[in-house]
Amino acid sequence: MNNFNDKVNFIWSIAELLRGPWKPNQYKDVMLPLVVLRRLDCVLEPTKDQVLEKYNKMKGGKVKNLDPILNTVSGHQFHNISRFTFKKLKEDPDNIAANLAAYIKGFSGNARNIFDQFGFEKEIEKLDRNNRLFLVISKFADDIDLHPDKVSNIDMGYIFEELIRRFNEASNEEAGDHFTPREVIRLMVNLIFLPDADILTKKGIIKSLFDPACGTGGMLSVSDEYVHDLNRDAGLAVFGEDINEQAYAICGSDMLIKGQDPDNIALGDSFTADAFKGRHFDYMLANPPFGVEWKAEEDAIKKEHEEQGFGGRFGAGYPRVSDGSLLFLQHMISKMKPVGEGG
Known part of the structure; x- marks a missing residue:
């Protein structure tokens, strides 16, 4: 999937798996945070093992604020200290809800503070209760790579904007409140x-x-x-x-x-x-x-x-x-x- 429209269509096809427990105008409450989470996951994946190794060596030591050190290792202004990635989440389907919650809590404070605004916790519970969580996470893990080497920042912006346009169309809302x-x-x-x-x-x-x-x-x-x-x-x-x-x-x-x-x-x-x-x-x-x-x-x-x-x-x-x-x-x-x- 090289074209951003292909990725939008694929993400929309995942959203259609929510039909029933969710109405189309509610899809965005699940899909937007998951797209952001998968993007963050892809960005951090190449240095994930090094970050965990550094964290395990230094936790409990004299340095109280490990964030700057771990950010340097990750190569970004944020990091994740949980043992999970999207691919590892799908390896334990029986505990996927708890593991996903732990994964989100593993992000550094700056990333978590931003992500928390989605209010995604209640959606995790609902996804798990309706047997959709493993299916959706697996689709993201196996079938779409959102690393910046694969999806440029420009294309990522287009993806978000087109998704929002479609979600707002389903809600009979104007997309102009969100993007130009x-x-x-x-x-x-x-x-x-x-x-x-x-x-x-x-x-x-x-x-x-x-x-x-x-x-x-x-x-x-x-x-x-x-x-x-x-x-x-x-x-x-x-x-x-x-x-x-x-x-x-x-x-x-x-x-x-x-x-x-x-x-x-x-x-x-x-x-x-x-x-x-x-x-x-x-x-x-x-x-x-x-x-x-x-x-x-x-x-x-x-x-x-x-x-x-x-x-x-x-x-x-x-x-x-x-x-x-x-x-x-x-x-x-x-x-x-x-x-x-x-x-």
Whole structure:
């Protein structure tokens, strides 16, 4: 399966095995976390034995925080200290639920904190109870390899986006809350970075970019790829916030695999829980949700407007309550570095 559409179709065929205990609009609660988990599994598999060997040698010793050491061995910013992989999970079908739970707990804290947002524990119990868990894990273990050497970061983004589109279609929901088509993102990225080509090609240049409605992280990923392709000596620190748990978990795990700081991706409401308060960035790039009501945040937004005026984020006022896109634009403007500082 070299084409990303083939992989999407295969994953959807696994989802169809859930029919009965799960309705089609519930498939995403099982499949999205499993796809993320399989991606993490494939990424860590080549160094799994070395990580376990180092962990067993050093546990209980003088070094209390083994995370930096084990991350170095894994070659990534995360690791897993359980003895399981997807392939080993299927070797013990009678205990697969307990072993899968232990496998997830074996991830380093940064990966586990992201993955926990899926709320997958209750799905494990339901999968096991309905005799689907072994079948689904076996399918992932035997028939699909999601290692970055096999599935590029770009293709992985397409896979997530197409799956979400299909799941939302089954739920009669709009996919636009979660992603923007990559061809649109590429146009936006070109428009924002082309004027700074001279700056971005300088050796050792480091810039930052923020998306306050980052969804699954498509804009962050394409921006990172653009700058890296333009100048291998440049660095782009990407930051994002999103209110949707599943989108955040996909974005956070993707950034973790790419080597970005997972703490730069936040779960929360950009209007009422600004995760990067006081921080300013070189670039802003977002497709904020249009036509989305902000009544739940109305009191907090109006209070900030009245008490802080232009010293806060919403000094210019607020739009009708049925569409909060102007609020996102004001929020982004407030996070911009002054031009004199390179913003």
